[in-house]
Amino acid sequence: MLSQRMMWIAWPAFLVAAILEVIVFGMVDPQDMHWFGHPIEISRQGVYTVAFFVFWAVAMLSSALTSLLSMSPFEVNRCPLPADGRPPGCPKREGC
DSSP states (O other), X not given: OHXXXXXXXXXXXXXXXXXXXXXXXHHOOGGGOEETTEEOOSOHHHHXXXXXXXXXXXXXXXXXXXXXXXSOHHXXXXXXXXXXXXXXXXXSOTTO
């Protein structure tokens, strides 16, 4: 289930990052970009690569938040340990 949920997060975020890359760099030339008033000293491909991974990370955060908010309270609060393997004083009830 975890690998499936990770794909629900990573794949749409990958597609959004690719679309953002095309849109942003269709209008902006990486050689004209400045960082705090200084020109960026990275090649065009380097800027494309860094920007893609930044876009992907932001989109994955958005997808992860959506995935978290779509979970039921039972899924969020369930104890991953079996009932006989829980430490003493575990706040989870038996059978949760």
